[in-house]
Amino acid sequence: MLRARSITRRFGATIALDAVDFEVAPGEIHALLGENGAGKTTLMRVLVGATRPDAGSVTLDDIALRPGSPRDALDAGIAAVHQSPMLFERFTWEENLALGGRSSTADAARERAARLGFELPAPGTLVEQCALAERVRLELMMALGFEPRVLILDEPTGVLAPSEVAAFLALLRALRDEGRSVILVTHKLDEALAVADRVTVLRRGRVMASMAASETGAAELARLMIGELSPTHEMPSHLGHAGSAQLELVDVTLNEHGRCILDHVALAVAPGEIVGIAGVEGNGQAELVEIIAGVRRPTAGAVRTRRLAIISQDRDLDGLVLPLAIWENLMLSRPLVKRFSRAGWIRRAGAMRFAGVLLERFSIRPSDPNLPASALSGGNRQRLAVARALASEPHAIVAHNPCRGLDLAATAEVCRALTGFAAQGGAVLLISSDLDELLALSTRIYVMNAGRIRALGADEREPERLGILMAGKWR
Amino acid sequence: MAALVKSLAALACAFALIAIILLALGASSVAVLGALIEGAFGNRLAFTETIVKATPLVFTGLAISIAFEGALWNIGAEGQLIVGALAAGALGPRLGSWPHPIAILAMLAGGFMGGALWGGLAGWLKSARHVNEIISTIMMNFIALQILSWAVHGPLIEPGGAYPKSAPIAAAAELHLYFAPSRLNLGMLLAVILAIASFVLLYRTTIGLRLRALGRNPRASRFFGIGIGTLTVGTMALSGALAGLGGAVQVAAITHRLYETLSPGWGFEAIAVALLARLNPLGVVPCALLFGALDNGSQAMQRAAGVSPELVQVIQALVILILLAFDAGLFVAHRGESGFGCTLPPAGFEEARDA
Numbered sequence: 001m002l003r004a005r006s007i008t009r010r011f012g013a014t015i016a017l018d019a020v021d022f023e024v025a026p027g028e029i030h031a032l033l034g035e036n037g038a039g040k041t042t043l044m045r046v047l048v049g050a051t052r053p054d055a056g057s058v059t060l061d062d063i064a065l066r067p068g069s070p071r072d073a074l075d076a077g078i079a080a081v082h083q084s085p086m087l088f089e090r091f092t093w094e095e096n097l098a099l100g101g102r103s104s105t106a107d108a109a110r111e112r113a114a115r116l117g118f119e120l121p122a123p124g125t126l127v128e129q130c131a132l133a134e135r136v137r138l139e140l141m142m143a144l145g146f147e148p149r150v151l152i153l154d155e156p157t158g159v160l161a162p163s164e165v166a167a168f169l170a171l172l173r174a175l176r177d178e179g180r181s182v183i184l185v186t187h188k189l190d191e192a193l194a195v196a197d198r199v200t201v202l203r204r205g206r207v208m209a210s211m212a213a214s215e216t217g218a219a220e221l222a223r224l225m226i227g228e229l230s231p232t233h234e235m236p237s238h239l240g241h242a243g244s245a246q247l248e249l250v251d252v253t254l255n256e257h258g259r260c261i262l263d264h265v266a267l268a269v270a271p272g273e274i275v276g277i278a279g280v281e282g283n284g285q286a287e288l289v290e291i292i293a294g295v296r297r298p299t300a301g302a303v304r305t306r307r308l309a310i311i312s313q314d315r316d317l318d319g320l321v322l323p324l325a326i327w328e329n330l331m332l333s334r335p336l337v338k339r340f341s342r343a344g345w346i347r348r349a350g351a352m353r354f355a356g357v358l359l360e361r362f363s364i365r366p367s368d369p370n371l372p373a374s375a376l377s378g379g380n381r382q383r384l385a386v387a388r389a390l391a392s393e394p395h396a397i398v399a400h401n402p403c404r405g406l407d408l409a410a411t412a413e414v415c416r417a418l419t420g421f422a423a424q425g426g427a428v429l430l431i432s433s434d435l436d437e438l439l440a441l442s443t444r445i446y447v448m449n450a451g452r453i454r455a456l457g458a459d460e461r462e463p464e465r466l467g468i469l470m471a472g473k474w475r
Numbered sequence: 476m477a478a479l480v481k482s483l484a485a486l487a488c489a490f491a492l493i494a495i496i497l498l499a500l501g502a503s504s505v506a507v508l509g510a511l512i513e514g515a516f517g518n519r520l521a522f523t524e525t526i527v528k529a530t531p532l533v534f535t536g537l538a539i540s541i542a543f544e545g546a547l548w549n550i551g552a553e554g555q556l557i558v559g560a561l562a563a564g565a566l567g568p569r570l571g572s573w574p575h576p577i578a579i580l581a582m583l584a585g586g587f588m589g590g591a592l593w594g595g596l597a598g599w600l601k602s603a604r605h606v607n608e609i610i611s612t613i614m615m616n617f618i619a620l621q622i623l624s625w626a627v628h629g630p631l632i633e634p635g636g637a638y639p640k641s642a643p644i645a646a647a648a649e650l651h652l653y654f655a656p657s658r659l660n661l662g663m664l665l666a667v668i669l670a671i672a673s674f675v676l677l678y679r680t681t682i683g684l685r686l687r688a689l690g691r692n693p694r695a696s697r698f699f700g701i702g703i704g705t706l707t708v709g710t711m712a713l714s715g716a717l718a719g720l721g722g723a724v725q726v727a728a729i730t731h732r733l734y735e736t737l738s739p740g741w742g743f744e745a746i747a748v749a750l751l752a753r754l755n756p757l758g759v760v761p762c763a764l765l766f767g768a769l770d771n772g773s774q775a776m777q778r779a780a781g782v783s784p785e786l787v788q789v790i791q792a793l794v795i796l797i798l799l800a801f802d803a804g805l806f807v808a809h810r811g812e813s814g815f816g817c818t819l820p821p822a823g824f825e826e827a828r829d830a
Binding site (some may be wrong): 068208222293294295310312317318320321322323324328331332334337342344345346348 | 679680681682684685687688691692693696697698699700809
C-alpha cells in the first residue's frame with residue numbers, strides 16, 4: 001500500500017499541493033485526474049522522490065520513504081513514466097535501456113513489446129531519431145525493467161494511436177492482475193473510467209474527491225475537475241469552401257537513408273476548409289510539417305502556399321523560445337517582426353503595446369509581455385502560439401497536434417480559434433493523432449500511414465474504421 | 476537585477492574564501508587586500524594603469540558575450556585577438572606617410588578584418604562542415620600563436636634587429652597617450668562605445684533577437700525562418716572582429732610593435748569576464764575593470780605583502796566556480812536559468828503558475 005499523507009508543496013507564493021492525501025492499494029489501478037496545473041505532476045514527482053514536499057510523508061507498506069530521494073523510491077519499487085521523455089538523445093535505445101539497469105535488456109524489452117503489441121525501433125536507432133510515441137514506449141520499457149510494485153504513468157496515452165490505447169489499457173489491467181499498483185495520471189475521463197478501479201480528482205492542489213470508479217460517471221468527474229459544467233464542443237460540422245487552394249502539396253516525397261519517409265503526398269486546402277490528417281505518430285507527420293514550414297527540403301515535389309503560419313506540435317521545443325520574453329516570442333514571427341521593425345530596428349514600444357493587447361484578447365495569464373514565456377503554464381503557452389499564428393494574418397495555418405496536453409477549456413478555445421479562422425476564409429491543415437478532435441473539426445480527412453495519405457470516404461468517418469485505416473490496412 | 480545580485484554574491488564569496496586561505500597561510504588579509512587596492516587604485520598612475528589593463532578585456536569580453544548569447548562557444552578570442560594584432564602590426568610600419576586619423580582607422584580596420592577572418596572561419600567550419608566550434612576555436616588559437624611567432628622571427632622581424640619583434644609602427648598610426656607618463660589612451664573609450672553598440676545590437680535589433688533565439692532554442696529557430704548558417708558565420712565573424720580590434724588597439728596604443736608574448740591570455744580571461752557579466756555587454760565594462768584592477772594590483776601586493784601574484788588568478792577562478800555553482804543550483808533549492816541562458820523550469824513550476 002502506497003500512502004501519501006498531507007503532502008504540501010509550495011512554489012514561491014503559490015501552493016501546488018495543499019495537504020493532499022493519496023493512497024493506492026496493490027492490485028489497483030488508480031486514476032489521478034485533474035486539469036493542467038491542478039498539481040498532478042507535482043504529486044507524482046513527490047511520490048517518486050523527484051520533488052521534496054514542504055510537509056507530509058510518503059510510505060510504502062508503512063515504511064517511510066526518504067523525501068526527495070529518487071533512489072529510495074526506486075529501490076522500494078516505485079517507477080514512473082514521465083510526460084516528457086527523459087532519455088539520452090545521443091544514445092541508442094538499447095543503450096538507454098541498459099542504463100535503466102536490472103532486467104531491462106534489449107531482448108527482454110523486445111519480448112515484452114511483442115506481448116504488448118508494440119513495435120520497438122530498429123536495432124541501433126538513436127533516441128534522437130525516434131518519434132515522440134516511440135520514446136514514450138521506450139520509457140515504459142525502462143520503467144518495467146525495474147519490475148516495479150508501483151508504476152506511475154503521466155499522461156501515457158497522449159501520443160498513442162487509438163488502436164494502441166486499447167492494448168495499452170489491457171496491459172495496465174495485466175500489470176494490476178500481477179498485484180502491482182498502477183497510478184494513471186491523466187485528464188482523459190473516458191480512459192480513467194474505462195480502466196481505473198479508483199479515481200482521485202485534484203483541483204488547484206486539493207483533493208476534490210476520491211472514490212471507486214464504478215460509483216461515478218464522466219459528468220460528475222468533469223464537474224469536479226473544472227468546477228463548473230464542462231464546456232460543450234460546438235463545432236461547425238461543415239464550412240463552406242470556395243476559391244483556389246491556399247496550401248497545396250504536390251507529390252511531396254522524402255527519402256532518407258534509403259527509407260521512404262513521405263511517398264507522393266498530394267493534397268490541397270481551399271479557403272474555409274479544415275483538412276485533417278489522421279495517423280499514428282511517426283508515420284511522416286513531423287517531416288511533412290517541417291517540409292511545409294520550409295525547414296526541410298523534400299526529395300521531390302513541391303509546397304505551394306502564400307502566407308503560412310505553423311502551430312508546432314511541441315510548443316516548448318519548436319514553437320516558443322522559453323527564456324525569451326513573451327513579446328519577443330511574438331516578434332519571432334516573420335510577418336509580425338516586419339510590422340514592428342524598421343530597417344532592422346525593433347520598435348519596442350509598439351511591439352510591447354501590441355503584445356499587451358494580444359495577451360488580453362486571448363486571455364493569456366499572466367498578461368505581462370515582459371515576462372519570459374517560461375512563466376506561462378502549458379495551456380497559456382499554447383494560447384500564445386495560437387495567438388501568434390492568427391495575429392500574423394496568414395492565408396493558411398498548419399496545426400500539428402494543437403491541443404496536445406491541454407485541458408478541456410483550453411482545447412475548446414484552440415478549436416474555436418481554428419474554426420473561426422476557417423470561417424473567415426482561412427485554410428487549415430490539421431495534423432493530429434486525436435480522433436475526436438479531427439472528427440469534430442475537419443471538413444475533410446486524410447489518413448496517413450508509412451508516409452502515404454489516403455482520403456477518407458464520407459461513410460468512413462467513424463473511429464473504428466479510422467483505426468483500421470490508420471493501421472495501414474487499406475492496401 | 477537578479478543577475479547583478481548573483482555576480483556580487485559570487486564576488487563576496489570568493490573574497491571570503493581568499494581570506495580563509497590567507498588566514499591559513501598566516502598572512503593578514505587586511506594587509507594583502509590593502510596592498511592589492513593600493514596597487515590598483517592608490518594613485519593616478521595606478522588607476523590609469525588599471526584602465527589600460529582592462530581595455531583588451533573589454534574587447535575580448537564583448538566578443539565572448541556576443542558569441543555565447545548565440546550559444547556559439549567561442550573559446551578562440553585569444554587567437555582572434557592575436558590575428559587582429561598581427562594585421563595591425565603588419566600594417567603599422569607602412570603607414571608613415573598617411574594622415575594620423577586615416578592611419579589609425581587603417582590599423583583598426585586591419586584588426587577588425589583579421590579577427591573577423593579568424594572567427595568567421597570557425598563559424599563557417601561549424602555551419603558548413605559541422606565542426607564543433609569549441610574544438611576549432613581552441614585549435615585556431617595555437618595556429619594564430621604560431622603564425623605570430625613565425626612572423627616576428629621571419630617576414631616581419633625588425634630590419635637589423637636580433638630579437639623576435641617586428642618593426643615599430645609609424646608615429647601616425649599610434650594612438651595618442653594623452654596623460655603621459657600614464658598610458659591612458661582612447662582605447663577604453665572605443666571599448667565602451669562598442670559595449671553600448673553590442674547591447675543595442677543584442678536587445679534592440681531583429682538580428683539580436685534572432686541571435687538570442689538561436690542561442691536558447693536552435694530547434695525552434697528553424698521554424699521561424701532564421702538563417703542559422705548565415706547567423707552563425709556572421710556572429711562568429713563579429714565576435715572575432717571585436718577581439719581583433721582589441722589586439723589592434725593594444726598594438727596602436729601600448730606595444731607599438733609585435734612580440735611573441737603580446738597577449739598574457741586576455742582571450743581566456745575574457746571568458747571569466749563575460750560570465751561574471753552574465754553575458755550583458757554593459758556589464759562587461761565593470762567586470763573587465765575589476766579583473767584589470769586585480770591584475771594591476773597583484774605586483775604591488777607581492778611587494779608590500781609578500782604574497783604571490785598568482786593569488787589574483789585564484790580569486791578570478793573562484794569567482795567563476797562559485798557563479799557556476801550558483802547556476803547549477805548547489806546553493807539554492809530550485810534550479811532556474813543556467814548561466815548561458817539555457818532554461819529548465821524548476822519542478823512543478825508550471826502547475827504553481829496555474830494554481
